[in-house]
Amino acid sequence: MYAAVGEPGRVAALLGTVTPDDTVRGATVTRGTGALAGETFSGWGLRPATTWDRMATETAPKVPDVGEAAVALLDLDRDADEIAGLLAVANPSTRQGASGPHACRARWYGVRVPSEPRGRRGGALVAVGSATPVPGDAVHLRSVGTHPAFRGRGYAGALTARMTADGVAEHGLVTLGLYDDNVAARRVYERLGFVLAHEVETWHRV
Incomplete structure (x- = not known):
């Protein structure tokens, strides 16, 4: 399971440099990242699941x-x-x-x-x-x-x-x-x- 927080463009660029050693079960990222890293996620066998907000x-x-x-x-x-x-x-x-x-x-x-x-x-x-x-x-x-x-x-x-x-x-x-x-x-x-x-x-x- 991958998790990344930050400006979507920078997170997408970072994910593009990752070569997983094992099967990726999922990813949690800043909203908007998927629009820029869709090919990366598809290559890992992932699909969009949910969008949610963290409050504090x-x-x-x-x-x-x-x-x-x-x-x-x-x-x-x-x-x-x-x-x-x-x-x-x-x-x-x-x-x-x-x-x-x-x-x-x-x-x-x-x-x-x-x-x-x-x-x-x-x-x-x-x-x-x-x-x-x-x-x-x-x-x-x-x-x-x-x-x-x-x-x-x-x-x-x-x-x-x-x-x-x-x-x-x-x-x-x-x-x-x-x-x-x-x-x-x-x-x-x-x-x-x-x-x-x-x-x-x-x-x-x-």
């Missing part, structure tokens, strides 16, 4: 009140099946779920709603997210999702605010990624103080 904040937001619902820490060993079940319907495209490569290093958060039909440990899990320490003394938020039946109630905002506030307090910087066309999520993140840090495109094997 150094400001701890206020965690909004969501009534009887509560944002709480989850236990991955105990709650893995429940997390996986929720993400399967709330964010099925994520590759960073409860069994993902970063799951064990992450701190998992959830929103439970005790006023709804009761699940185990105090209520049904209706929203979930994870916060993973990354190099550079930062935290990266992943696997954020709210059950479709519970959207529009502020749960995603409260969940993200709690993860962000904890991350800023402990590390000073919090980052996250979202598909560039996810307008609803972008509104939530911008309200919490996140700003655009990097526009990205990914290429995967054909």
